[in-house]
Structures are given as structure tokens and as C-alpha cells.
Amino acid sequence: MDKNIPNTTENETLAHLGEFGLIARIQQRIKTNSQVLIGIGDDCSVCTIPPGEVLLTTKDLLLEDVHFRREWTDMYALGWKSAAVNLSDIAAMGGTARYLHLGLGIPSHTPLADLELFMDGLLALCDQEDVILCGGDTCRSAQGLNISVTVQGSVPQQEVCTRSGARPGDAIFVSGTLGDSALALLQLTQGEKPLDEIAVRHHRPQPRLELGRTLAQHGVAHAMIDVSDGIFSDLGHILACSKVGAEVDTRLFPLSRAAKNYLHHCPDRRAQVLRGGEDYELLFTAAVEEQQLIADISTRLGLSITPVGRIHPPEDGFRYFDHSGTLQHTSAGGFNHFGS
Amino acid sequence: MDKNIPNTTENETLAHLGEFGLIARIQQRIKTNSQVLIGIGDDCSVCTIPPGEVLLTTKDLLLEDVHFRREWTDMYALGWKSAAVNLSDIAAMGGTARYLHLGLGIPSHTPLADLELFMDGLLALCDQEDVILCGGDTCRSAQGLNISVTVQGSVPQQEVCTRSGARPGDAIFVSGTLGDSALALLQLTQGEKPLDEIAVRHHRPQPRLELGRTLAQHGVAHAMIDVSDGIFSDLGHILACSKVGAEVDTRLFPLSRAAKNYLHHCPDRRAQVLRGGEDYELLFTAAVEEQQLIADISTRLGLSITPVGRIHPPEDGFRYFDHSGTLQHTSAGGFNHFGS
Numbered sequence: 001m002d003k004n005i006p007n008t009t010e011n012e013t014l015a016h017l018g019e020f021g022l023i024a025r026i027q028q029r030i031k032t033n034s035q036v037l038i039g040i041g042d043d044c045s046v047c048t049i050p051p052g053e054v055l056l057t058t059k060d061l062l063l064e065d066v067h068f069r070r071e072w073t074d075m076y077a078l079g080w081k082s083a084a085v086n087l088s089d090i091a092a093m094g095g096t097a098r099y100l101h102l103g104l105g106i107p108s109h110t111p112l113a114d115l116e117l118f119m120d121g122l123l124a125l126c127d128q129e130d131v132i133l134c135g136g137d138t139c140r141s142a143q144g145l146n147i148s149v150t151v152q153g154s155v156p157q158q159e160v161c162t163r164s165g166a167r168p169g170d171a172i173f174v175s176g177t178l179g180d181s182a183l184a185l186l187q188l189t190q191g192e193k194p195l196d197e198i199a200v201r202h203h204r205p206q207p208r209l210e211l212g213r214t215l216a217q218h219g220v221a222h223a224m225i226d227v228s229d230g231i232f233s234d235l236g237h238i239l240a241c242s243k244v245g246a247e248v249d250t251r252l253f254p255l256s257r258a259a260k261n262y263l264h265h266c267p268d269r270r271a272q273v274l275r276g277g278e279d280y281e282l283l284f285t286a287a288v289e290e291q292q293l294i295a296d297i298s299t300r301l302g303l304s305i306t307p308v309g310r311i312h313p314p315e316d317g318f319r320y321f322d323h324s325g326t327l328q329h330t331s332a333g334g335f336n337h338f339g340s
Numbered sequence: 341m342d343k344n345i346p347n348t349t350e351n352e353t354l355a356h357l358g359e360f361g362l363i364a365r366i367q368q369r370i371k372t373n374s375q376v377l378i379g380i381g382d383d384c385s386v387c388t389i390p391p392g393e394v395l396l397t398t399k400d401l402l403l404e405d406v407h408f409r410r411e412w413t414d415m416y417a418l419g420w421k422s423a424a425v426n427l428s429d430i431a432a433m434g435g436t437a438r439y440l441h442l443g444l445g446i447p448s449h450t451p452l453a454d455l456e457l458f459m460d461g462l463l464a465l466c467d468q469e470d471v472i473l474c475g476g477d478t479c480r481s482a483q484g485l486n487i488s489v490t491v492q493g494s495v496p497q498q499e500v501c502t503r504s505g506a507r508p509g510d511a512i513f514v515s516g517t518l519g520d521s522a523l524a525l526l527q528l529t530q531g532e533k534p535l536d537e538i539a540v541r542h543h544r545p546q547p548r549l550e551l552g553r554t555l556a557q558h559g560v561a562h563a564m565i566d567v568s569d570g571i572f573s574d575l576g577h578i579l580a581c582s583k584v585g586a587e588v589d590t591r592l593f594p595l596s597r598a599a600k601n602y603l604h605h606c607p608d609r610r611a612q613v614l615r616g617g618e619d620y621e622l623l624f625t626a627a628v629e630e631q632q633l634i635a636d637i638s639t640r641l642g643l644s645i646t647p648v649g650r651i652h653p654p655e656d657g658f659r660y661f662d663h664s665g666t667l668q669h670t671s672a673g674g675f676n677h678f679g680s
Contacts, residue, residue: 037394041581042503043432043565044396044493049389054377056384057475059441059490065482066445092383101399103443103488105406135397142405148443148488150399153384163382225383241381 012112019138022112026119030133035098045134047099053154058089064144072188075114077203078147079121085228086151087129087207088280092226094161094216095153097129097209102136105146121204129209159216161284166223166242170285170311173294175208175303177201177256178231179263182276186269198258205280211305212282214297224284230277232330236318238285245316248309250274250323270323285311352452359478362452366459370473375438385474387439393494398429404484412528415454417543418487419461425568426491427469427547428620432566433502434556435495437469437549442476445486461544469549499556501624506563506582510625510651513634515548515643517541517596518571519603522616526609538598545620551645552622554637564624570617572670576658578625585656588649590614590663610663625651 014022027040038046049055062068062082073081083100090097102122106115126133131151184194184202194202208226215221223238231253239246253274255263263270286294291307298305309320319329354362367380378386389395402408402422413421423440430437442462446455466473471491524534524542534542548566555561563578571593579586593614595603603610626634631647638645649660659669 037497037500038502043429044398044435046433046495046500047395047397049395051391055387055389055395055492057387057439057441057490057492058384059443059476059488061443061445061477061479061486061488063445063479063481063486066480089383093386095384099397101397101490103399103401105401105403105486136399137401139401139403140406141403143483146401146403146445146486148399148401150397150441150490152395152397152492155386157377160377160386162378 013108014106014110014112014115015108017112022115022138029119030123031127032132036132036134039132039134045099045101047134049154052156054157054160056090056093056095056153056155057150058086059148059150060085062147062149064146073203075117076121079118080125080204082147082149083122083125083131083151084205084207084280086149087125087131087209088205088226088228090151090153091207091209091212092161092224092282093155094159094212094221094224095155096213097131097151097153099134099152100126100131101134101150103148104136104138105141106138107141107143107145110145129207155216159219161212161216161221161224163223163225163238163241166238166244166285166311168244168311168313169288170222171288171291171307172235172246172248172283172285172309172311173305173307174227174231174254174281174283175211175305176279176281177254177259177304178227178279178281179259179273179276180256181205181278183259183262183273185276185278186272195258197256202278205278207280208282208303211297211301211303214301215284218293218297220286220290220293221284222286224282227279227281227283228277230275231279231283232275233277234283238283239318243314245312245314245318246309247312247316247319249321251321251325252306252308254304254306267323353448354446354450354452354455355448357452362455362478369459370463371467372472376472376474379472379474385439385441387474389494392496394497394500396430396433396435396493396495397490398426399488399490400425402487402489404486410485413543415457416461419458420465420544422487422489423462423465423471423491424545424547424620426489427465427471427549428545428566428568430491430493431547431549431552432564432622433495434499434552434561434564435493436553437471437491437493439474439492440466440471441474441490443488444476444478445481446478447481447483447485450485469547495556499559501552501556501561501564503563503565503578503581506578506584506625506651508584508651508653509628510562511628511631511647512575512586512588512623512625512649512651513645513647514567514571514594514621514623515551515645516619516621517594517599517644518567518619518621519599519613519616520596521545521618523599523602523613525616525618526612535598537596542618545618547620548622548643551637551641551643554641555624558633558637560626560630560633561624562626564622567619567621567623568617570615571619571623572615573617574623578623579658583654585652585654585658586649587652587656587659589661591661591665592646592648594644594646
């Protein structure tokens with residue numbers, strides 16, 4: 001590749017550098033490892049999968065003015081989050097994340113400095129999780145920044161964690177805290193400035209790869225999913241795939257101090273915050289007898305894991321205790337990406 | 341999944357059906373095979389890669405009003421082409437295509453019937469090539485249809501065909517014919533109606549998977565690429581990656597009868613048509629002694645393979661005989677996706 005690539009100047013845009021210039025610039029700064037035989041720069045990337053392991057693949061789109069607004073997020077956070085939402089899916093299968101492919105549709109007027117910040121954020125999380133950027137596609141976008149990320153990982157075949165293994169009697173656990181991301185988004189939409197500790201949960205979610213891998217290695221999780229659409233919706237997926245019912249107690253949902261404080265003052269926002277999604281925590285079911293092992297894992301990883309309910313037989317449906325302790329039934333309706 | 345999914349009616353749009361309804365509908369009609377352990381419907385797909393083979397991955401974006409215009413293409417062709425451009429990359433590495441993941445950003449008002457046609461075209465090519473749709477992401481798009489396809493394949497490690505193996509003295513070959521797709525696009529931009537045999541090359545390109553695999557199995561191709569940006573640009577990639585020069589004779593470029601006829605009447609369009617790209621033919625280099633084997637492969641597959649030049653030492657640069665037989669030098673400038 002051409003070494004005479006000019007440095008970014010403040011007013012430089014993609015139209016000056018061109019597609020191949022952009023690819024060359026990205027190529028210069030990425031790491032590799034011995035499992036990537038060919039990275040960026042050929043028709044395909046060529047990578048290895050460890051013997052005995054199966055291939056995990058996930059793909060997410062992040063579209064401007066649908067999934068994010070430029071005025072609410074900085075480009076570093078956007079790059080980070082574009083990787084994070086995919087890595088979270090690998091975590092939910094109990095896998096090790098390995099390779100990332102990036103598709104970017106970019107308005108021609110986009111300053112190169114913005115793209116470099118985006119790559120900084122994306123590569124920071126990749127470095128943290130030993131994930132290699134191996135390829136992708138860049139092109140002009142007629143309207144809005146357009147991000148498509150594919151992440152591949154692997155897992156020993158016998159350790160795959162699906163949504164379909166929940167059994168009546170299982171306890172239901174969730175990692176970390178719920179609602180911080182939705183709270184940040186709610187405040188942003190209302191023109192308020194979220195607290196930093198809340199905003200970071202929305203802008204730079206931490207995929208729970210170590211937790212997912214540890215649970216899979218120990219064979220603890222019967223069913224697992226990451227909380228992206230909202231805990232009710234995502235638990236609904238587990239119930240549908242596992243053909244079981246559940247009872248949860250929303251009073252047990254783990255909340256950060258900031259979220260508790262907010263809901264103390266605005267109790268009518270409770271459902272909106274708790275069901276909002278984008279928590280990227282892991283929601284899983286396990287035999288009740290595993291409670292001590294799960295507590296040990298929680299201590300070892302420095303990440304809270306909270307029991308929030310029980311799996312029931314399918315005929316019980318999906319019911320929950322609300323804030324006042326009243327038992328409610330739900331259809332587990334999730335976020336409809338196409339709804340009005 | 342819910343079996344009570346309503347049938348498509350003429351005026352039904354995505355906003356009625358919702359994201360999960362769309363996914364369920366797609367899920368109902370796709371095939372699977374024993375190598376797909378988990379397809380659509382979990383956090384990741386779970387697939388196997390044959391022992392001894394390495395993973396190939398390619399990813400392409402197709403954005404409305406950048407890569408395609410709805411008034412110039414029908415939705416079936418768009419689905420077909422979205423798969424084809426990625427499968428062509430697997431072909432260029434000598435691989436077997438296996439799994440496809442689809443990202444679709446869809447304007448809310450899109451008729452479901454359009455999406456079904458899109459899936460018809462995409463799945464028709466997947467079925468032809470034994471590729472399984474394993475997952476992806478669907479969401480609303482604020483503006484324009486937004487397609488992102490990731491295809492995975494595999495190849496025995498010792499048979500990987502890269503861009504970097506061309507050697508001085510190699511002959512340069514190209515499959516099929518060049519320029520038909522660019523001619524169709526040229527005519528569409530000018531409000532002319534291309535001949536069907538030309539239009540089909542633009543709208544429904546055939547990835548040359550069987551040819552790529554056969555060349556790789558026989559160890560024939562020293563370097564290979566698919567012709568997507570245009571033969572000059574794509575040969576330029578081989579030269580840059582292999583650190584060699586080349587001399588080609590444009591008078592040897594294989595043209596269809598329709599393209600020959602057009603260029604006979606409009607000779608000033610020659611460069612535009614021949615360098616236009618989107619041919620999705622395979623361009624490869626091989627030792628001159630393999631000419632007979634290559635001719636045999638061509639006969640067996642019923643696909644022409646034409647020698648168009650020679651690889652030279654790097655100091656010769658990239659030169660070509662133009663239509664009049666004059667030797668020209670080129671910088672092999674490719675299509676700049678961000679240029680004005």
C-alpha cells in the first residue's frame with residue numbers, strides 16, 4: 001500500500017482521500033494475530049476457527065436517525081457501540097469473539113477526523129476484547145451515516161448457549177443493572193443532560209464476553225440472551241424458544257443508584273426505563289442449585305448477577321409482580337422496529 | 341414461531357407486520373442443511389466449517405441511489421445481485437460459498453410484496469449455489485433501502501487464491517465477456533432500454549463459483565480477483581499486491597456480440613464500457629504451460645476463458661495496447677466511490 005498517505009487536516013473530507021485511501025489508512029492502524037491468515041485487502045478475509053469449535057456469526061445495522069443521532073453521540077462512542085452491540089451477541093452464545101467486518105456508508109462531506117474518531121472507538125473495544133478487524137466495505141452514502149458490523153466468534157460445540165434451553169424450575173438471572181441506557185436516551189430526547197455514569201451506559205456499553213464465556217464453560221446457563229430490546233421482550237424470546245412460562249418480580253430488577261434516584265422522583269417513568277432495552281447485560285436461566293457457583297462467578301468477575309424470577313411451565317404464561325406487588329400478565333410485546 | 345402470520349396483501353407494508361413478523365415470514369421459507377446448527381432466531385447463527393478448511397468472509401453494502409435505483413431495477417434482480425456480488429468474492433478466493441447473513445434497513449412504507457420479491461431473488465441464487473441464509477438484522481431506514489450482505493465460505497488452506505501470487509511470465513486470463521454490465525448501466529442512465537441479454541448481465545450477474553473452485557483445486561491460478569471495479573482497476577490490485585507489472589492487449593478483451601455491435605456504432609464509448617466494472621467475471625494469472633488445462637476447464641464448464649496479456653517485472657509498470665494498437669501506459673486508476 002502507498003505510504004504517501006497525507007495526514008488528516010481539519011477540513012479534509014472523504015471526497016479528497018477516496019475509498020482506497022480510506023481503506024489504506026484504516027489498514028495501517030489495525031492489529032492482527034496468527035489466526036488471521038489474510039485481513040483487509042483481498043476479496044475475502046481468510047481466518048481460522050479452532051478445531052472442535054463452531055462458528056458464531058452476528059450482524060447488526062446502525063443507521064443514522066434510526067439507531068443514533070449525531071447530536072446525541074460522539075463519533076468515538078458510536079464506533080465503540082457499533083462493535084459492542086455485536087460482541088454482546090457473541091457473549092450471549094457463550095462464545096469467544098474473534099473477527100469483525102465493517103461496512104460503512106459515508107456521506108461524502110464527512111470530515112476524515114470524524115471517521116478517525118469512529119475508528120478509534122471501534123478499535124479500542126476490539127483491542128480490549130482481542131477482536132481483529134479483518135475486512136468490510138466502504139462506500140458513499142446518499143443520506144446519513146450507515147454502519148453495518150458483522151462479528152464472528154467461536155465456541156466448543158457442546159458449550160453453545162441458546163435461547164431454547166430454559167426449563168421449568170430454573171431461576172432467571174440478569175447481570176449488572178437495567179435501565180441506565182434507556183434513562184439516558186429518555187433524558188436526551190427531552191433535552192436533559194444525563195449524568196455521566198448513565199450516559200456511558202448508553203454510549204459505551206460493555207459486552208459481557210467474560211461472563212458469557214465463563215457461564216458456558218461451566219455449563220451453568222440453560223438459556224441465555226443479551227438484553228437489547230428490553231428485558232421483557234428478551235425474556236419473551238427465551239420463553240418462546242424454550243416453550244416455557246415465567247414469573248418475574250420487577251421489584252428485584254437491579255438498578256443503579258442514579259436510576260433509583262431518578263425513578264424515585266419520576267415513578268411514572270418506571271416501565272419506560274426498565275423495559276427500554278440497550279442494556280447489553282446477559283439474561284440467563286440456570287438450575288437453582290447453581291446459585292452459589294453463580295455468586296462465586298459474580299465475585300470473581302466483579303459484576304453483579306441478580307436473580308429476578310423463575311421459569312414456569314408453559315401454561316402459566318408470562319406474569320410479573322409490578323412495583324406495587326400486584327401480579328400482572330403480559331404478552332411480552334417487544335420493540336417493533338417498524339411500528340409508528 | 342407463530343403460524344398465524346397473515347398472507348401478503350397488495351397494500352400491506354412493513355409497519356403492519358413488524359420486525360419479528362418479517363423475520364418469522366423469512367424464516368418460514370428458507371432451507372437449511374446439516375452444517376447449520378442454528379440459523380435465524382438466536383443471538384448468533386451457529387455453523388460448522390469443514391475440518392482442514394479455513395473461513396472466508398466478505399461483506400458488501402448496496403445502498404439505494406448509490407449502488408442502485410429502484411426505477412432501473414426490479415426487486416427480484418436486486419435480491420439476486422445483493423447475493424451475487426458477495427458470492428463472486430468467495431469465487432475469487434477459490435472457495436465454496438456456505439452461509440449468508442442479511443442486513444436490511446427498510447423504509448416503513450415499503451410494500452411487503454416488494455420485500456418478498458427481493459427475498460425471492462436472493463434465495464433463488466442461494467438455492468442455486470447451496471448457500472444458506474442463516475441470520476442478519478432488519479430495521480427501519482429513515483431514507484432509502486439499505487442492504488448489507490455478509491457471505492461466508494471455506495476453502496482448504498493450501499488452495500486459497502489471493503491477489504498476491506502473480507509472477508512475471510504468467511499469462512492473464514478473464515472468464516466470460518467484459519463490458520455488458522457497464523453498457524447496460526450506460527444505456528439506463530441515458531434513458532435507453534438495454535437489450536435483454538445485456539440487461540441481465542447488469543441485474544443478475546452469475547458468480548463464477550464453479551470456475552473459481554475448479555481453478556483452486558487444480559492449483560492453476562497464481563493470483564485471482566473478480567472484476568467488480570473494472571478490469572483495469574482490478575488488474576491494478578493484482579499488480580500492487582503481487583508487486584509486478586503487466587502488459588495487456590485491449591483488442592483481446594472478450595466482448596459479447598451485443599457489446600461489439602454497440603461499440604461498432606459508438607466507438608467513443610469503448611473505454612467507458614470496457615472499464616466500467618460489475619462484470620463479476622474472474623480475472624486470474626497462471627503459468628503459460630497451463631493454457632491447455634485452462635482450455636479443458638473452459639470446455640467442461642461451458643464458460644469462455646480468454647488470455648488478454650502477460651505479467652511483467654515490476655519495472656515495466658502497467659501498459660496496454662489500445663484499440664488502434666498503440667502501446668499506452670496507465671496508472672490503473674480505479675473507480676473512486678467518494679469522488680465527485
